[in-house]
Amino acid sequence: MKKVLPIAIVLMGSLSFGAIANNSHMNMSTNVAQSNSPMNQELMDSMNKMHENMAKGMNSANADVAFAQGMIAHHLGAIDMAKIELKYGTDPEMRKLAQAIIDAQGPEIEQMQKWLEKNNTNMQNN
Template structure:
């Protein structure tokens, strides 16, 4: 019974923490990709980050939200990976990757039905946000 009560409280807390977010909120809007990770002169607007050949009209709302998050993640990842410094490139790429994990988790919290999956998504969000903060501090300190 105690385990069920804990599960119920955790589920309500997870849902409540996202109830205040607008429908289109994502990791990209709640956590900013560090400026020092962006590559100068790289025009990301010309990148084709389409829906992997699947017509958007045939996608569910869940799939559309997932694709939008992946598009944002890949654009930032490519920006970071273009850095000439291997360490900076790695950390910037990981920040983008973690932001993508948060975005995927937010989509799960919004559209998912399984309480266990939603709990996993909430854990991912909490862990990845902490790591992004640590990595962003490193970027601010180390990037020239």
């Protein structure tokens, strides 16, 4: 009994946290969907495009190829969102972060694309 009670408390707490996190995510999605501003529409469009392309990229049976393809889509989505921040955002810290994301992820995309050019063909021939 002494062991069961602490375990039950931990499980209840983790379930509660999961419900709160899920509810917060749902509220965020609802709030964004209710806003019809051009900025919100651009963010939603970029996120939907990113998720669709990530799913397509992860269809490979090879883990390395799926990772690279999925991450390229993810990074392109991050760059799109960063560009939207630069277009609409006014906070200097967030604008600086957006530019840093663009600067960092562009070369990473190039690295993964070059890897895919070299390795994806070899893997398809095996």
